[in-house]
Amino acid sequence: MRRLYFLVFFIAFTGSITSCLAQNIILKSKDQRIRYTGRINQTDEAAELYWTGSSLKISFDGTGASAVMQDERGENYFTIIVDDKVVNTIHLDNTKQAYTLAENLPSGKHTLELFKRTEWDKGKTLFYQFTLAKEATALTAPEAKKRKIEFFGNSITCGYADEDTTGQDRGSAPYENGYLSYAALTARHFNAQYVCTSKSGIGITVSWFPLIMPEMYNRLDPTDPTSTWNFKKYTPDVVVINLFQNDSWIVNQPNNPQFKERFGSKAPEPEQIIKAYKEFVKSIRKVYPKAQIICALGSMDATKAGSPWPGYIEKAVAALNDKGIYTHFIPYKNTPGHPSLKEQQAMADDLIAFMEKTVKW
Structure with a gap:
């Protein structure tokens, strides 16, 4: 009887161990x-x-x-x-x-x-x-990639409407694929960690809504102005800033509510625009003192022939007199709407070529 008891106990005990081992992690x-x-x-x-x-x-x-x-x-x-x-x-x-x-x-x-x-x-x-x-x-967490990139951008960087093949330029969720934006493609090319501090419609001096990049760049929760990001948690080797596309439109719309809110009744002078850009780049340099910073623009109409916006960026960067800050302008794509997947890839190819010649990892 005692042997039978121990046999039953042994089977139950080993069965419970097997059951535990088979549980989901x-x-x-x-x-x-x-x-x-x-x-x-x-x-x-x-x-x-x-x-x-x-x-x-x-x-x-x-x-x-x-x-x-x-x-x-x-x-x-x-x-x-x-x-x-x-x-x-x-x-x-x-x-x-x-x-x-x-x-x-x-x-x-x-x-x-x-x-x-x-x-x-x-x-x-x-x-x-x-x-x-x-x-x-x-297993242990995958090893962190050694290189680090951060992008500060707008809808172009977010991949807005890049998967809308109908020509309607829809930026709703099903048609937005940030994984295939030029920024993410560039980061993967260099096998780098990727952080995207971006928002469709945002600008440096004015946006399509009541928030500009100098007010958003340091947030953890982008919807909460009291939520502050700790920049020591991620220190990129390279920072790419691709902004001014939205500014370039709104400064010519005096009836736009955000134009009125930011500028009143008069559009900003070039000197004001240049100063605002310079101050934002200085903010980035302050939190990332060793990063190589690329002040980019493109590939929508802010870089078309005759646009003053690349010149504003060049003047702002020249005034900073910082050898670790570069300018790079991606050519105007000359098609309607936001960059398609093909155009995002072309942007990535352009930026990658520039970085391969310029960046020192």
Whole structure:
């Protein structure tokens, strides 16, 4: 009888061990095995993602993984990258739920990345956890890329309407793909970490809404003026500023509400525009004293023949007298609307060629 008791106990005990071993591995949002990139806020329960290009990456040995997430408004899209290849895009819902990211992968080691391809005006996303497929093993966080780039830009940098092939230039979430913007393409070419501090419609002196880049550049949560980013958390080797496209339009619209708010009844003089740009670049230099800064413009009509805006940038940079600050102008694409995927690639090729000749990593 005693032998039978021990046999039953042994079977139950070993069965419980097997059951435990077969349970799914969960990586909560604060797990050190998750590699975050971007201006991301960590709360006790979740990671808050706002900006285009915010990403999470893990390594695991197994066949698949899912993630528990909740979108503020159900408008954000994420690109899923497995082993450095895009495998899918997911559209999030405004309810907390699990999303299958990868399944039926070959057994073995894999990397998986979630990349936010839409802007912060679509609402924030809460990330709660990764759940690995049964019998998978979580590995240490993927090694951080040694090179670092940060872009300060507008809709062009965000990838606004780059996937709208109808000619309607729609910037709504399904047609915006920040993963294929010239900025993200450039960062991947140089195998660099990528941070995108950008917003469609934003300018340096005036925007299409009551917020300009000098008021936004230092925020963690872009919707909260009291939420300050700690610049010591990410120190880029290279900063690219691609701004003034929106300014170039609005300064010629005296009836625009933001024109009136920023300028009153009279458009700014060139000297005011140059000074505003110079002061913004000085702000970037102050927080990134060792970065190489590229003051770029393009490829919409702010760089068309006869435009004064490249000249404004050249004068501002010359006045700074800083050997680590460069100018680079991407030629006018001479087509309607925002850059298409093909035009984004052309912009990336242009910027990459300039950086390969200029930047010292």
